[in-house]
Amino acid sequence: MAKKQLVRVKVNGHERQAEVEPRLLLVHFIREVLGLRGTHVGCDTSHCGACTVVLDGKTVKSCTMFAPQADGCELLTVEGLMRNGTLHPLQEGFKEEHGLQCGFCTPGMLMSSYVLLQKNKKPTEEDIRWGISGNLCRCTGYQNIVKAVLYAAAKMEGGAK
């Protein structure tokens, strides 16, 4: 059996560590070792983006990375969006604008949208569609997801966090 690797991460502000088999995918590390099950395994083939998390400020598909590669990195998952019991404006936007139906793609959509809004405070509809082009949704037709992100952008621009 392969030599286990120590993986130390700061996830949603908390330091965590574990020794894992090198072949453990980051998404399984997050869900099964760290116990954070908000990040979904969707297609498991790097296409759908349901497993998207933020690694050192950039979105990555956690099904296409080994856990040891994240050693020493900072991770943000969907569980880290809420602050002090209040939904993040993006989460509020998805609720208000009906940005989800089955909800399976939503954690990935939220993480891609989160990084998009960090880089671009006033995105156009096209910017948003480009920003979420690595995330598939089979329910909404994307229309309400775009509206939800616009809602969040407007709210954040208005002085919220």
Add this chain to the structure above:
Amino acid sequence: MIPPAFEYLRPSTIPEAVALLQQYGEDAKILSGGQSLIPMMKLRLARPAYLIDINRIAGLSYIKEEDGHLKIGGLTREAELEESPIVHAKFPILIDTEHVIADPQVRNLATVAGNLAHGDPANDHPATMLSLGAKVVATGSKGQRVIPIEEFFLSVFTTALQPDEIVTEIRIPLPPPRSGGAYFKLERKVGDFATAAVAAQVTVDSNGTCQQVGIGLTNVGPTPLKARNAEAFLRGKKLDEATIHQAAQLAADEAQPSSDLRGPAEYKKGLVKELAVRALTRAVERVGK
């Protein structure tokens, strides 16, 4: 999908990485962005016993102008190229290419060097680099060597890299004045491999006569292809509509597509012609811009 077990190695310098490649030979693979390798391991199409993760090697990630070349480090991510002001100013063809490689999350990890070293004729950078006359810098146990891109792709998934070599830099000659380039790809959806794609880079003189031209074809042969006949035809000619159409036909004749789920071979040849017309036309429009 669970990939086969492997030993994980994380060298912190290039000599260390090369020494590990020498030690483990064909049983080892370099893990760079991992966006082609990891899916292949999950499908068990690749089962390296040792993965050498080069992501922590310092000084391998850069984009700079030096000695008349654009130099791209071996660990430079696709997303970094996409956001680079130098690339935007001088290589619109590379921006076209970035926009059709996979999707934003994949581009955050995937490296330009990996896109070449993987040797997949369906990847996008090979055609672009063929059109630009790039050079691949490989570092191995015998030191460094520079491989012209037209000698780099040997067959499907096989490149000129030796088992102990790592791509440490890509060098692209800076285009002379009055140059332009473009990359046109047909894909079924975001992130898909090309049904076919064409890269074209041209340089003209003050009369609009073609001085230099490079044309690369994606996913229409066992390797990425350089459309040499089309290039030879264009040199010394004015790049008007009729000439571009004739050259595009030559490029289509040079394509060697196979019929697959993306379409029959005949359709793909027709597609190469149309994409070549579009790429050359856009390249000419961009001259001097």
